[in-house]
Amino acid sequence: METLSQLTTDDYKIILFGIIAVLVYILLLRYKRNLWEKQRIERRDYYRNVYLKSDAWKRKRYVVLKRDNWKCVYCGNRATQVHHTRYAKYNIGKEPLK
Structure with a gap:
């Protein structure tokens, strides 16, 4: 196993890319969850305020x-x-x- 002093510039780039990929994935999951919640609220409001009064x-x-x-x-x-x-x-x- 290599120590930190033995890592090359390419190794640092790979590690940095991995960290960035994980952060982007987390942000996308958060965005998707917020989008699903917004759609759920819109459906609920339509059902309560429009459909049930139709x-x-x-x-x-x-x-x-x-x-x-x-x-x-x-x-x-x-x-x-x-x-x-x-x-x-x-x-x-x-x-x-x-």
Whole structure:
């Protein structure tokens, strides 16, 4: 194994390149994570502020509540909300009625 005094200029360049590559990789991961978070927030805000206030959602909600006779399918009490599982981002507006 070489000591620091035995390293050549090329060895230092390789080490420096490795450090720079790791730093760039970390910066790219951080940028990607921030981009994903921004997209998630945009989807959430669209769902809450646009889609759930749309006529399409109101019609779908009415159809489901009417189908279930305005009763919760789990407890039998009067239903005031339409509960559903979470869907992938590409299913907003295409939720199944079942």
